[in-house]
Amino acid sequence: MKSVFKRIAVLAGLVLFLTNCSQSENDGEEVKYLIGVSQANLGEPWRVSMNREIQEEAAKHKEVRVIFTDAAQNSQKQIRDVEKLMNQGIDLLIISPNEAKPLTPIVQTAYRKIPVIVLDREIESTDYTTFIGADNRLIGRMAGQFIEQLLSDKGGEVLEIKGLLDSTPAIDRSEGFRETIAGNAKIHLVGSVTADWLRDKSEDMMKNKLLEWPQVDVVFAHNDPMALGAYKAAESIGRKETKFVGIDGLPGQWGGLQLVKQKVLQATFIYPTGGKESIQSALRILNHEANIPKRVTLSSTKVTGENVNEFVQANGSSK
Ligand code: FRU
DSSP states (O other), X not given: OOHHHHHHHHHHHHHHHHTTOEEOOOOOTTOOEEEEEEESOSSSHHHHHHHHHHHHHHTXXXXXXXXXXXXXXXXXXXXXXXXXXXXXXXXXXXEOOSSHHHHHHHHHXXXXXXXEEEESSOOSSOOSSEEEEEOHHHHHHHHHXXXXXXXXXXXXXXXXXXXXXXXXXXXXXXXXXHHHHTTOTTEEEEEEEEOTTOHHHHHHHHHHHHHHOTTOOEEEXXXXXXXXXXXXXXXXXXXXXXXXXXXXXXXXXXXXXXXXXXXXXXXXXXXXXXXXXXXXXXXXXXXXXXXXXXXXXXXXXXXXXXXXXXXXHHHOSOO
């Protein structure tokens, strides 16, 4: 970026900061690259963790400045956020799209002008430079296999709590999970609720649903916050037998690791945010390195009461 434009961009970045956005703390003196991060929301701890990882990795590179926007779970706002970032003169866009369909055209528009990294949730095209994220279908399958083991020979009733329906992890986790348990005649999927990834929504909905389905043995939620919401709902109506499984495995007080340790959850599956990898990849792209992969698949691990301490120790408990 030419220096006069860089100054304009930095100034504009400050204005954007004052109107609803935030920036990383690099002093900007030797800024060579301006990276825009369009985040789907900052209401969920997993996304706060993703932004923190991005910020920490970017802070290692003085030539990089990062501007963050928060779409607050609103796809129309996220489209406007990307437009604003483009007007700022960003050199590269990192986006974690709230929903696939509505965000596809704006990602395609951005990609015609600058490199784009899509993180965690997919869009309905491959018009981007790189996709970084874990394999959600595989995670769904692993959750299905774990629940099969949990219910063993006796089998039982299972209820699924889905994330936002037009976000691809919700679709892929559900499909992977369902194709696994479909082969087991002893496991009966009684139904599903959609709680849009949100803990409170899950708690509210599950208060009724657990009464409607009094025999449910295991609740599989597409993320740990919704699993916790369901657990709270069960607690409030005195249901002690139901077991809960989630996804994310964040460290910290209300994170999935602590929930497994406290036996609130029987298992969680670590869903890496890819924040660090996105900055590493952005730098390779901006430095015109060869052989940039179209897809970077991050691995996920099952965490249960048996191995949770290893993960708590490795991640620290306060992060
Ligand atoms: C955060 C989150 C995570 C989930 C991911 C899927 O917004 O809901 O809990 O694993 O998004 O995209």
